[in-house]
Amino acid sequence: MSGAALRCEGLTRHFGGLTAVGDVHLSLGVGELHAVIGPNGAGKSTLVNLLSGTLRPSAGRVMLEGADVTGWPAWRLAQAGIGRSFQRTNVLRDMSVFENVRLAAQARDFGMARWLRAAQREPAPIAAAHVALSRVGLRAEGIAGTLSHGELRLLEIAMALATRPRVLLLDEPLAGMGPEEGEHVAALLKELSRDHAVLLIEHDMDFVFAVADTLTVMVDGRVLEQGTPAQIRASAAVREAYLGHDV
Amino acid sequence: MDLSGLFAQVLNGLQYGLLLFLISSGLTLIFGVMGVINLAHGSMFMIGAYLAFVVAGWTGSLWLALPLAILGGIAMGAALEAGLFRRFYKREHLDQVLLTFALILLFEEARSALLGNDFHAVPVPAILDFSVPVTADFAYSAYRLAVLVVCLVVAAVMFLGIERTQLGAAVRAAAEKPEMVDLLGLDARRIHLVVFAIGTALAMLAGALAAPLHSVYPNMGDSFLIICFVVVVVGGVGSIAGAFWAALLIGLVDTLGKAYLPEVAGLAVYVLMAAVLLWRPSGLFARGA
Amino acid sequence: MRIASRSGHLLLILAALAVASMPWWASAYHMQLGSVALVSAMFALSLQLLIGGAGLVSLGHAGFFGVGAYAVYLLPSGLSILLTLPAAALLAALAALPIGALSLRTRGFFFLMVTLAFGQMLFFLFHDTPLGGGKDGVFITRPAFELFGMVFEVPRRQRPQVLLWFNLGLLVAMYAALVALMRTSFGHALQGIRANEERMRALGYDTTRLKLAAFVLAGGLAGVAGHMWAMIEAFVNPELLSWHRSAEALLMVLLGGIGTLHGPLIGAAAYVGIGEVATLLTERQRLVEGLVFLLVVLLLPKGLAGLGLRRPAAPKRAEVPAE
Numbered sequence: 001m002s003g004a005a006l007r008c009e010g011l012t013r014h015f016g017g018l019t020a021v022g023d024v025h026l027s028l029g030v031g032e033l034h035a036v037i038g039p040n041g042a043g044k045s046t047l048v049n050l051l052s053g054t055l056r057p058s059a060g061r062v063m064l065e066g067a068d069v070t071g072w073p074a075w076r077l078a079q080a081g082i083g084r085s086f087q088r089t090n091v092l093r094d095m096s097v098f099e100n101v102r103l104a105a106q107a108r109d110f111g112m113a114r115w116l117r118a119a120q121r122e123p124a125p126i127a128a129a130h131v132a133l134s135r136v137g138l139r140a141e142g143i144a145g146t147l148s149h150g151e152l153r154l155l156e157i158a159m160a161l162a163t164r165p166r167v168l169l170l171d172e173p174l175a176g177m178g179p180e181e182g183e184h185v186a187a188l189l190k191e192l193s194r195d196h197a198v199l200l201i202e203h204d205m206d207f208v209f210a211v212a213d214t215l216t217v218m219v220d221g222r223v224l225e226q227g228t229p230a231q232i233r234a235s236a237a238v239r240e241a242y243l244g245h246d247v
Numbered sequence: 248m249d250l251s252g253l254f255a256q257v258l259n260g261l262q263y264g265l266l267l268f269l270i271s272s273g274l275t276l277i278f279g280v281m282g283v284i285n286l287a288h289g290s291m292f293m294i295g296a297y298l299a300f301v302v303a304g305w306t307g308s309l310w311l312a313l314p315l316a317i318l319g320g321i322a323m324g325a326a327l328e329a330g331l332f333r334r335f336y337k338r339e340h341l342d343q344v345l346l347t348f349a350l351i352l353l354f355e356e357a358r359s360a361l362l363g364n365d366f367h368a369v370p371v372p373a374i375l376d377f378s379v380p381v382t383a384d385f386a387y388s389a390y391r392l393a394v395l396v397v398c399l400v401v402a403a404v405m406f407l408g409i410e411r412t413q414l415g416a417a418v419r420a421a422a423e424k425p426e427m428v429d430l431l432g433l434d435a436r437r438i439h440l441v442v443f444a445i446g447t448a449l450a451m452l453a454g455a456l457a458a459p460l461h462s463v464y465p466n467m468g469d470s471f472l473i474i475c476f477v478v479v480v481v482g483g484v485g486s487i488a489g490a491f492w493a494a495l496l497i498g499l500v501d502t503l504g505k506a507y508l509p510e511v512a513g514l515a516v517y518v519l520m521a522a523v524l525l526w527r528p529s530g531l532f533a534r535g536a
Numbered sequence: 537m538r539i540a541s542r543s544g545h546l547l548l549i550l551a552a553l554a555v556a557s558m559p560w561w562a563s564a565y566h567m568q569l570g571s572v573a574l575v576s577a578m579f580a581l582s583l584q585l586l587i588g589g590a591g592l593v594s595l596g597h598a599g600f601f602g603v604g605a606y607a608v609y610l611l612p613s614g615l616s617i618l619l620t621l622p623a624a625a626l627l628a629a630l631a632a633l634p635i636g637a638l639s640l641r642t643r644g645f646f647f648l649m650v651t652l653a654f655g656q657m658l659f660f661l662f663h664d665t666p667l668g669g670g671k672d673g674v675f676i677t678r679p680a681f682e683l684f685g686m687v688f689e690v691p692r693r694q695r696p697q698v699l700l701w702f703n704l705g706l707l708v709a710m711y712a713a714l715v716a717l718m719r720t721s722f723g724h725a726l727q728g729i730r731a732n733e734e735r736m737r738a739l740g741y742d743t744t745r746l747k748l749a750a751f752v753l754a755g756g757l758a759g760v761a762g763h764m765w766a767m768i769e770a771f772v773n774p775e776l777l778s779w780h781r782s783a784e785a786l787l788m789v790l791l792g793g794i795g796t797l798h799g800p801l802i803g804a805a806a807y808v809g810i811g812e813v814a815t816l817l818t819e820r821q822r823l824v825e826g827l828v829f830l831l832v833v834l835l836l837p838k839g840l841a842g843l844g845l846r847r848p849a850a851p852k853r854a855e856v857p858a859e
Contacts, residue, residue, distance in 0.1 A: 052738065078740030086738075092731040103728045106721055107740035115722035115749075122721060163740055284645050340593045340648060345790055345833045348783045352826030360820070473656045473779070476649040484646065513660035520653055521638050528641035 005197035011060035033193035038218035083165030085156035093145035104162035132162035251385035264498020265398035269453035273446025279422030287350035289472025295454025316455040324447025483530025559697040567696035574703035580788035580800035582757035591730030596655025600755035602777030604762025616682035628759020636751035673773025
């Protein structure tokens with residue numbers, strides 16, 4: 001895939017003697033929903049942290065729309081078009097829902113020339129915040145810390161969305177959600193993947209096989225198998241790794 | 248520059264650095280384990296020094312002051328931990344700063360009320376009031392040598408205690424990963440009490456040892472406290488080994504600076520700290536640096 | 537950062553009017569004390585930009601206050617205050633730039649210790665080197681009240697009231713400017729950093745740069761306060777840079793309440809007032825000061841501003857600075 005929005009080659013991260021992520025190759029394009037699955041400790045969250053710049057890779061390269069962005073700090077990658085959500089809900093809890101999303105939108109092109117404009121009168125971030133909120137189906141009112149768990153997960157996505165990224169890295173957006181909310185998120189992800197390259201980390205196999213276009217199966221920090229849901233289902237290696245699980 | 252003079256300054260620097268280590272090790276452990284910033288740690292040093300001054304005045308000798316400083320430090324540390332600090336582990340830094348700054352003011356005021364605001368020299372113990380001939384034309388103060396040795400012994404006991412004993416292992420685990428304490432089912436309260444008591448005792452012992460060398464004077468704790476902050480920053484928080492090497496480094500830089508470049512000596516250690524921050528912001532000996 | 541409500545601002549305006557009317561009912565001594573409180577409020581306000589604004593607890597802020605004060609000594613005498621005041625702010629901001637750039641490489645406790653150490657470095661710069669006229673301090677010539685080419689000769693007897701009005705005007709301007717600043721995109725971003733810096737970085741904010749801008753600005757404003765202190769006292773000494781002064785400013789901020797811009801004003805007034813009462817009661821001011829510190833941390837973790845003067849809107853929640 002030459003037109004990949006996000007690609008990594010030989011991505012590796014060691015913690016002391018432990019290899020949390022080893023030699024991972026990935027490629028995803030706009031219009032694609034790619035899911036990374038694997039048991040706990042497979043290195044999925046570390047992978048997201050490497051791709052979003054929260055962690056620096058020990059080896060390997062990360063390419064964003066053809067440009068080498070390896071080792072860039074998180075804020076610069078976010079500026080360049082990588083938006084992410086966190087596995088453990090990570091929002092500005094004391095602030096309003098709207099301010100959370102507005103701040104996310106304001107981050108885009110936040111050069112010094114914009115610093116001194118009155119925040120309540122900057123139309124672009126406000127408009128972008130409303131768009132992001134309505135896209136995930138969240139109301140702007142209220143303090144973030146008072147939202148329900150499911151709403152907080154949506155707020156995470158809205159914040160990532162409001163930075164107007166090309167690539168969305170979503171770390172277990174479903175964690176702790178009920179089945180109805182899950183369906184809502186499934187539809188949302190499908191919809192988002194039309195104009196974004198979406199990388200999804202998820203535990204729920206049924207959900208993943210229902211929404212993902214392509215999959216990567218990770219075990220012990222390494223890629224076990226990559227392919228379409230049908231290919232993964234047919235893979236003997238995956239079957240073996242998930243022994244006892246009905247994949 | 249004559250060589251024996253340089254040699255003497257190097258010894259002075261090492262001896263000063265070891266004193267700094269005694270103070271900083273408590274500071275860094277208290278940070279590392281409890282996550283509390285204790286500005287009053289310098290006051291413990293000051294109290295130790297004044298204790299030496301008072302005891303030397305009564306008994307005519309410094310000797311009794313050393314065990315008293317250790318025991319008094321343990322008692323003082325335990326009382327402060329149980330009475331005040333325990334409630335502040337989860338509070339904001341700002342609150343901890345103000346609490347401990349208040350303690351500094353109160354300790355200084357108590358010192359001023361009880362002992363006045365004058366400079367006092369504290370005599371070197373008579374038995375050590377001579378010079379040891381090191382080379383043909385160079386002799387070195389026996390008391391300074393003794394301080395050097397005592398500090399080294401204390402440092403060695405500390406390293407052994409931390410490396411070899413069960414409690415030491417618990418403290419080490421707590422300093423490196425405070426959340427480990429709960430996971431391992433350790434008694435956090437006991438660890439906190441012990442760390443605070445030992446840290447305070449070390450600072451008071453350092454004060455008692457330093458009294459004949461530095462005299463005793465108002466606000467003496469402040470200057471030592473701030474230098475010890477530099478030691479902790481350079482060494483890396485929560486790292487005893489880091490505090491040890493950084494203390495020696497700072498002791499040497501400060502002493503040699505004052506001897507050979509007196510105009511800028513006051514700034515030398517801060518320039519060193521700035522360089523470390525540029526090069527390794529989490530300290531020279533920080534884990535994972 | 538919370539801004540005072542409408543009725544809160546009304547109270548602030550009444551307080552300002554009371555201060556402005558001091559020449560008609562107060563002694564020269566009390567007007568001078570008023571000026572000291574106003575300058576302390578400026579200093580505490582500049583620190584609040586760091587603490588309440590960006591969640592940065594600095595213990596070296598007095599260094600920039602002192603640089604601003606010493607600027608009056610370092611500049612040629614006889615200049616207009618219109619020159620010396622911006623120059624003092626600029627010098628203090630220039631000192632804050634490298635110190636901030638280095639200190640902001642650290643977080644939390646480290647930041648506290650490093651700012652304290654750099655503050656002490658500035659102290660030694662004026663204490664040990666001939667740059668600042670020695671460790672005992674020096675008398676200075678007050679800059680002239682020369683506005684747009686017109687020199688206003690201030691007779692000795694009227695100086696306290698002129699300084700009082702000038703300081704009041706400056707404080708009002710500083711307060712208004714900071715209220716406006718916290719409403720800008722920059723101010724909102726700072727608040728985001730205070731709430732959750734990691735999240736802000738993941739959203740694309742270069743948080744170090746934003747914090748450095750706040751640090752430099754706060755340093756410059758502390759320099760303004762220091763300059764006005766020198767104007768009041770006509771004397772500067774290294775004690776102006778001592779870390780005790782930084783800690784006092786922290787207390788004023790805490791006394792007034794961390795998350796508000798009017799808090800430091802209340803805190804500074806209360807602090808200067810308490811100090812004044814203490815001198816009347818006892819020789820041992822540090823005892824009173826220490827006890828006040830202790831009581832405030834033990835009993836009033838939200839500060840005096842927590843007792844009223846603010847919007848009831850936001851839900852109660854521990855104000856945790858960004859780690």
